[in-house]
Amino acid sequence: MGPPVHAAAGRSEGTPAVTGTVDGGVPVGGTAAVAEDPHRWTPRLVTILIVLILVSEIIPVSAVLAGTALPTISAEYATTQAGWTMTIAFLTASIAMPLVGKLADMYGKKRLLMVVLAITVVGSLLSAVASSFPMFLLGRALQGAIFSVAFLCYSLIRDVFPEKIVPFAVSVTVTGTGIVVVLQPFLAGWLIDNHGVSGAFWFVTVLTAVLAGAALLMVPESPVRSSDSRPDLMGALLLGSSVAAVLVAVSSAPQWGWTSAGTLGLLAVGCALFAAWIVQAGHAPExxxxxRKLRRPALLYTVLASGLVYGVGTTTSSILAIMAMTPREAGGDYGFGMTASEFAIFGVINGIGIVGGGLIVGLTVRRHGAKVHMVAAAVAIAVGALTMGLGRGDELLVLTATALAHLGVGLAGAAIPNLVIAAVPPDHQVVSASLTEVSRTLMAGIGTTVVFVVLNANIQAMAGGRPVYEGIGFQWAYALIATCAVLGGLAATRLPGRTGEPSTA
Known part of the structure; x- marks a missing residue:
């Protein structure tokens, strides 16, 4: 997935209480700068920025490792439910991010950053030593907390850096160094091929622990606090439980039967909890x-497009590793028999596509508006996904198609914050951005579950505990992703013709 919208940091719409800068002074221009020359970079600022960039990069590193490892996870735990490796992390992320944002405003962004990193270390350790698939998934659920570090890092930069260098610092943090895009797929492949699933997650454990130590030592705490911010724990419980119940029912239905008591019972419980959440959300003060913000049509269509285009669009890579690593003699009309290391070329192409899409938006959004980019993203993802499904036996064609699809993901990810800015007034943008963030992470989890349901309905054999899918399963799975992209694109066409000024980050 692309970087989360940094505005989703969870700041309440009330005015935050500012307690002063790190050196005891009063913030200038709304930015609580560290005690440095406000007009130039210093070694301390550079060091802080490097640490925050590296902490933010834990998100794509762990995501690429998990996605590339799906075939190995399926074989190692002899399960057809490997898709939950991604789903459960997305699900916990979508619930955790609004809570973390609120708690960060109340207790400090660095403090919550350290809590999130500690939870991620524990989760990665559990996945590394897991002796069963449920234990592995528990670890992955805890690792979903890592998605919150993106907006925590952006918010820390905004609060503690000198105001004049905040835009550049945030932009660099969003895009990363660029080196990670090229190196992380090869790192993931090497780890999985040589050290297996356990080795991959031991790497994430050590990496996160080391960077947590660096953040503890080098990153100052934000002095900005919001005294009236209140986390909605009941809402988190209701929404998380409802979605989890429905997804477990849907993913288990091929084994249990769609009309079995277990499937129907979980669906009923999930729907009841979801209805209770809607009622609760309508009455909770925060x-x-x-x-209620979705009464504004521009925001409603932005949230729909974010989930259907970007969120579901990211699932193309979740099943690509399985398709590419299956031997042709097993797959029949698909499969390139790649190792995880050989699959790295797909990861590099996907990363370049995402970065390229973001650059296109940054260079042209003032002239064309973000609506055009979101519609273009929907078309690119739809065409790319359909081509991947129909041309699944041609490696070059699949490589080209995944590049196009991930160009669309990059376009959509960069368009979202600009669409939010145009859809609502400035004092509503934080809450509105959190809506799009929940939409796209939640839909990524739902999309992953549903495409694996489609695949699991088309298992032709089990080989070494790992399912071998029929080619038509991939065709239908990618067609489903394309359909969601088209629906999201149609929602985007309902947005205003020009979408205002672009985001500065």
Whole structure:
């Protein structure tokens, strides 16, 4: 997935209480700068920025490792439910991010950053030593907390850096160094091929622990506090439980039967909890997700497009590793028999596509508006996904198609914050951005579950505990992703013709 919208840091719409700068002074221009020359970079600022960039890069590193490892996870735990490796992390992320944002405003962004990193270390350790698939998934659920570090890092930069260098610092943190895009797929492949699933997650454990130590030592705490911010724990429980119940029912239905008591019972419980959440969200003073904001049509269509285009669009890579690493003699009309290391070329192409899409938006959004980019993203993802499904036996064609699809993901990810800025007034942008963030992470989890349901309905054999899918399963799975992209694109066409000024980050 692309970087989360940094505005989703969870700041309440009330005015935050500012307690002063790190050196005891008063913030200038709304930015609580560290005690440095406000007009130039210093070694301390550079060091802080490097640490925050590296902490933010834990998100794509762990995501690429998990996605590339899906075939190995499926074989190692002899399960057809490997898709939950991604789903459960997305699900916990979508619930955790609004809560972390609120708690960060109340207790300090660095403090919550350290809590999130500690939870991620524990989760990665559990996945590394897991002796069973449920234990592995528990670790992955805890690792979903890592998605919150993106907006925590952006917010720390905004609060503690000198105001004049904040835009550049945030932009660098969003895009990363560029080196990671090229190196992380090869790192993931090497780890998985040579050290297996356990080795991959031991790497994430050590990496996160080391960077947590660096952040503890080098990153100052933000002095900005919001005294009236209240986390919606009941809303988180209701929404998380409802979605989890429905997804477990849907993913288990091929084994249990769609009309079995277990499937129907879980679906009923999930729907009841979801209805209770809607009622609760309508009455809570500060709901987890403020559904009342969706009365504004521009924001409603932005949230729909974010989930259907970007969120579901990211699932193309979740099943690509399985398709590419299956031997042709097993797959029949698909499969390139790649090792995880050989699959790295797909990861590099995907990363370049995402970065390229972001650059296109940054260079042209003032002239064309973000609506055009979101519609273009929907078309690119739809065409790319359909081509991947129909041309699944041609490696070059699949490589080209995944590049196009991930160009679309990059376009959509960069368009979202600009669409939010145009859809709502400035004092509503934080809450509105959190809506799009929940939409796209939640839809990524739902999309992953559903495409694996489609695949699991088309298992032709089990080989070494790992399912071998029929080619038609991939065709239908990618067609489903394309359909969601088209629906999201149609929602985007309902947005205003020009979408205002672009985001500065």
């Amino acid at each position: 709901p987890l997700v403020d559904l």
